[in-house]
Amino acid sequence: MDAYLQAGFEALGDATRMAIFQKLAxxxxxxxxxxxxxxxxxxxxxxxxxxxKHAGLVSDSKAGTRRIYQLNPEGMRLLRLHFDQVWDQAMxxxxxxxxxASPQETSVGRASAATASSQSSKTKSPKKGEQHGKDSRxxxxx
Amino acid sequence: xxxxxxxxxxxxxxxxxxxMERAFSIFVEQxxxxxxxxxxxxxxxxxxxxxxxxxxxxxxxxxxxxNECSWGHVLAWEPPQRVTFSWHLGPDWKFNPxxxxxxxxxxxxxxxxxxxxxxxxxxxxxxRHGEGYEQLYTMLDGPDAWSRTLAEFASVADGSAKA
Numbered sequence: 001m002d003a004y005l006q007a008g009f010e011a012l013g014d015a016t017r018m019a020i021f022q023k024l025a026x027x028x029x030x031x032x033x034x035x036x037x038x039x040x041x042x043x044x045x046x047x048x049x050x051x052x053k054h055a056g057l058v059s060d061s062k063a064g065t066r067r068i069y070q071l072n073p074e075g076m077r078l079l080r081l082h083f084d085q086v087w088d089q090a091m092x093x094x095x096x097x098x099x100x101a102s103p104q105e106t107s108v109g110r111a112s113a114a115t116a117s118s119q120s121s122k123t124k125s126p127k128k129g130e131q132h133g134k135d136s137r138x139x140x141x142x
Numbered sequence: 143x144x145x146x147x148x149x150x151x152x153x154x155x156x157x158x159x160x161x162m163e164r165a166f167s168i169f170v171e172q173x174x175x176x177x178x179x180x181x182x183x184x185x186x187x188x189x190x191x192x193x194x195x196x197x198x199x200x201x202x203x204x205x206x207x208x209n210e211c212s213w214g215h216v217l218a219w220e221p222p223q224r225v226t227f228s229w230h231l232g233p234d235w236k237f238n239p240x241x242x243x244x245x246x247x248x249x250x251x252x253x254x255x256x257x258x259x260x261x262x263x264x265x266x267x268x269x270r271h272g273e274g275y276e277q278l279y280t281m282l283d284g285p286d287a288w289s290r291t292l293a294e295f296a297s298v299a300d301g302s303a304k305a
Contacts, residue, residue, distance in 0.1 A: 079150075079268045079269070079271055080150075080152055080268060083152045083265050083268060084152045086178070086181060087152055087154045087263060087265060088154065089178045089181075090176070090177055090178055090181075091154045091155075091156050091261070091263060092156075093176035093177060093178060094156065094158070094168070094169060094176045094261070095156040095157075095158055095261075096176065097168055097172065097175045097176035098158040098159060098160060098164070098165055098168050099158070099159060100175075101160075101164070101168055101172075
């Protein structure tokens with residue numbers, strides 16, 4: 001998890017900032033408008049917006065004399081945050097599963113005598129079009 | 143416009159014991175043994191996760207009652223070096239059949255010494271899930287999607303400092 005992503009998480013870890021963020025999800029707004037929708041003062045909203053902006057989650061622009069805030073249009077940081085977390089978990093799980101599967105190298109030809117033994121041989125009909133094809137399992141590699 | 147391509151990619155790599163064949167096999171044939179159990183898209187927890195071993199094959203989960211939910215399709219099938227999937231699940235864990243809205247997950251397996259394999263994952267084209275505010279909102283507002291993700295993140299971050 002890089003520091004960049006971590007900043008995003010921390011920024012949203014505060015309930016008020018999360019609320020601001022969600023309001024902005026409905027569209028761009030000025031500080032006044034946000035303050036009117038939330039039980040916090042205008043300066044407090046400004047303060048939170050600074051944190052969100054610093055974390056790259058929102059951006060701002062000038063509209064006349066007002067400053068309008070909006071979500072970072074691409075939302076890429078959040079998406080990366082999300083997928084980074086998913087794969088962190090998944091790949092750790094994978095690594096552990098491989099370690100569990102068999103400590104010594106049994107390798108090739110045979111499917112490893114692994115944890116999935118319960119589902120080995122059942123649905124093994126090599127029927128072509130059937131939608132329940134368990135076809136990626138086992139005996140696939142001979 | 144997406145900034146640099148790299149900002150739309152998540153990369154992970156792990157080293158595992160054993161041959162490429164073995165790592166590949168566990169990855170695609172025994173996914174339910176290692177995939178985070180919370181991350182299912184069906185209503186019920188999955189019992190199995192399947193990868194049909196060919197280009198165009200389906201990637202899907204099945205629950206104990208036999209209900210299936212698709213995750214994506216096999217785009218490249220080159221055992222034991224490489225497999226690529228289309229990923230049709232937005233951050234809200236909903237399946238979107240539109241290939242133009244799908245990202246791509248590529249996993250490469252490289253022999254690393256006599257008895258270990260380097261497994262490198264790249265989940266790219268993430269910008270395809272990031273259309274405007276609506277989806278972000280769904281993601282943040284979903285049942286408990288985001289708050290739980292935050293909680294999980296916190297525990298992961300506390301527990302380890304993975305690169």
